[in-house]
Amino acid sequence: MPEVLAVDGLVKQFEQRVGTFRHATLHAVDGVSLTVDSDDCVGVVGESGCGKSTLARMMVGLERPTAGAVRFDGGEITADGDWKQLRRAVQYVFQDPYGSLPPKMSIGAVLEDPLKIAKTGDAASRRARVERAVELVGLRASDLARYPSEFSGGQRQRISVARALIQDPRVVIFDEVTSGLDVSIQAQVLNLLVELQNSLSVGYVFISHDLRVIRYLARSVVVMYLGRVVEAGPVEDVFARPLHPYTQGLLRSIPDHSRLTAGGPRQRLARIGGEPPSPVERPPGCPFAPRCPAAQSLCREQEPGESVVEGVRVRCHFPGAAA
Numbered sequence: 048m049p050e051v052l053a054v055d056g057l058v059k060q061f062e063q064r065v066g067t068f069r070h071a072t073l074h075a076v077d078g079v080s081l082t083v084d085s086d087d088c089v090g091v092v093g094e095s096g097c098g099k100s101t102l103a104r105m106m107v108g109l110e111r112p113t114a115g116a117v118r119f120d121g122g123e124i125t126a127d128g129d130w131k132q133l134r135r136a137v138q139y140v141f142q143d144p145y146g147s148l149p150p151k152m153s154i155g156a157v158l159e160d161p162l163k164i165a166k167t168g169d170a171a172s173r174r175a176r177v178e179r180a181v182e183l184v185g186l187r188a189s190d191l192a193r194y195p196s197e198f199s200g201g202q203r204q205r206i207s208v209a210r211a212l213i214q215d216p217r218v219v220i221f222d223e224v225t226s227g228l229d230v231s232i233q234a235q236v237l238n239l240l241v242e243l244q245n246s247l248s249v250g251y252v253f254i255s256h257d258l259r260v261i262r263y264l265a266r267s268v269v270v271m272y273l274g275r276v277v278e279a280g281p282v283e284d285v286f287a288r289p290l291h292p293y294t295q296g297l298l299r300s301i302p303d304h305s306r307l308t309a310g311g312p313r314q315r316l317a318r319i320g321g322e323p324p325s326p327v328e329r330p331p332g333c334p335f336a337p338r339c340p341a342a343q344s345l346c347r348e349q350e351p352g353e354s355v356v357e358g359v360r361v362r363c364h365f366p367g368a369a370a
């Protein structure tokens with residue numbers, strides 16, 4: 048499958064004011080590389096604050112990287128025009144479909160808006176496209192005159208998906224899109240996304256706290272910790288033989304490793320003991336060492352580099368040791 052979107056050594060730092068005169072650097076994303084192929088679904092998982100949304104915002108052109116490269120269709124994004132093209136070709140669907148849909152616009156207008164901005168077709172062809180998009184996500188053309196407040200959370204999320212798809216994107220990034228929904232609605236939205244991906248040629252990046260959702264949807268998984276990728280590889284390999292103790296901890300927090308099904312218990316990841324260090328003052332050594340059951344003195348002294356073990360990228364001095 049050809050690569051559509053890739054990031055290479057991507058870094059995002061934010062300067063923070065500390066007191067009156069001092070500034071400190073917050074390392075939100077620190078050297079992340081990943082690839083999205085057409086028809087692919089890459090899952091990105093990690094605790095709150097590990098940099099998932101910042102990474103997504105750079106991949107969609109909403110945030111400029113401090114360092115590293117974003118590649119689209121094999122070409123590096125550099126000029127302003129490239130970033131504009133990226134923003135059309137890579138769409139972003141947020142967790143909060145109510146907040147991201149303008150309340151005073153009808154659904155028809157919400158969906159037509161990006162087409163008008165991109166000066167796509169005439170009014171009749173835009174209308175036809177809007178009707179197709181709304182039907183694609185399981186709503187009716189008669190819904191187009193209604194307003195966001197008249198829809199349920201699940202329906203609003205479908206509308207957000209239609210808005211992302213209407214511009215024929217090459218990649219869609221879904222950021223915690225099912226987190227606020229009831230389990231049965233969550234399953235409906237996930238099934239819809241699977242169906243859409245089977246019928247449209249579009250790559251997905253799926254950001255979630257919930258590893259069951261990642262396993263259900265994604266082919267490969269990227270595990271982030273404190274701005275870095277600590278493990279990345281095919282879903283079946285990482286779930287069957289997690290190498291990084293952080294991934295192992297995340298997986299242990301799914302009690303029965305059950306698949307996500309409608310009617311199953313809604314669950315967020317149970318917390319791994321301890322807290323990640325501050326992204327402003329990274330300690331020496333491996334940032335997971337203070338929480339790691341298998342940490343040795345080397346781990347506290349030296350930060351591990353990335354190695355590849357049987358096709359899985361891992362950032363640990365002793366991959367697999369804590370299993």
Ligand SMILES: Nc1ncnc2c1ncn2[C@@H]1O[C@H](COP(=O)(O)OP(=O)(O)OP(=O)(O)O)[C@@H](O)[C@H]1O
Binds near residue numbers: 096098102326
């Ligand atoms: N605009 C910003 N200015 C300063 N710091 C920021 C900014 N955006 C994000 N951060 C910081 O960068 C780090 C990563 O945040 P980010 O939102 O990307 O994490 P996340 O994994 O998506 O978390 P969550 O799951 O809670 O959304 C956090 O420490 C956050 O406070």
